[in-house]
Amino acid sequence: MISSAVFLENIKETWKRWCMTVFGLCLIQLLLILSCVPTGKSILLNLEEYFLDPVLQLVSLKLSDPSVSGTLTTVFFGFWVLLLPTIYTLCRAEELVAEGMESGRLISYIVTPLGRENVIRTEAFSLVLDQFSMLAVSAGAGLLFSGLFCSDTQNVTAFLFQSLKAFAVQFVLGGFAFLVSCSGFGKSTRRLLLWGLTGGGFFLYLLGGLGGWLEIPGGFTVFSVLRQESLLAENGGLAAAFFLLLGIVFYGLAVLIFQKKELKFGKRN
Structure with missing residues (x-):
């Protein structure tokens, strides 16, 4: 059975850190809004004219929607719906091993005769549920900000x-x-692999989300799964299904590694 005290403590710590992170990024988003408002007038600094456009020209990109509202929507979507849950996921995965599962300080664990294998699978499943909850919060916040500060009507669906x-x-x-x-x-x-993966993934998102035409063999635009025109397209759905399948394979391989190796949960590498 699950230790209720440990379980509640885990939830408390998780959401406390999440709320602090969201609050900090809300301040960053507010600065972006003040510097690039829908009227096109600058309050702090006109990022679109003095920063964003030169950068896009330098790397030969162009905005899918060149309007200020389109720029804001892209930035909000990148922060709230992709970058935040990804960073949270990577940190959580690091905690599963580095901090130790049996301490009970960060991770809830199950007392069972089945032993370690059942614990690992339970934590992998818990990590997936955490991803869903973080994504829901991010999507809700992104939708709220985009609706408040973009002049165009946001398609909720x-x-x-x-x-x-x-x-x-x-x-x-x-x-x-x-x-x-x-x-x-x-x-x-x-840490190098995890944070490099995070930064690289967000950079690829920007290449696709801002309208970059970096393509790989087969004409598949980088991160085209996230592009507006591929929402209901066949290639976007297939790419999403492939990513989900690949993620399941990665989780399965991680469980197999734990079964084969004598790892000590409380030991730091």
Whole structure:
């Protein structure tokens, strides 16, 4: 059975850290809003004219929607629906191994005769549920901010579809992070892989989300799964399904590694 005290403490710590992170990023988002309002007039600094446009021209990109509201929607979607849940997932995967499951300080655990295998699978399942909850909070916050500060009407259905596809992307990142955390790499190597993956993933999102035409063989635009025109397209749905399947494979490999290796949960690498 699950220890209720440990379970409640885990929830409390998780949401406390999440709320603090969201509050900090809300301040960042507010600065972005004040610097690039729907009227096109600058309050702090006109990012679109002095920062965003030169950067896009430098890397030969163009906005899918060149309006200020389109720019804001892209930035909000990137922060709230993709980047935040991904960072949370990577940190959570690191905690599963680095902090130790049996301490009860961060992770709820199950007392069962089945032993360690059941615990690992339970925590992997818990990590997936955490991803869903973090994604829901991010999508809700992103939708709220976009609706308040963008002049165009936001299509709620399209936004939800994009949120689901973003979850597919960060789900596979989370599965890979869990696999890396269980692989036996040193702590510095793990952190390099995890945070490099986060930064690289968000950069690829910007290339696709801002209208970049970086393509791979087959004409598949980088992160086209997140592009507006592919919301209901066949390739977008297939890509999302592939990401989900790949994430499940990563979680499964991580469980197999734990079964084969004599790992000590409380030991830091």
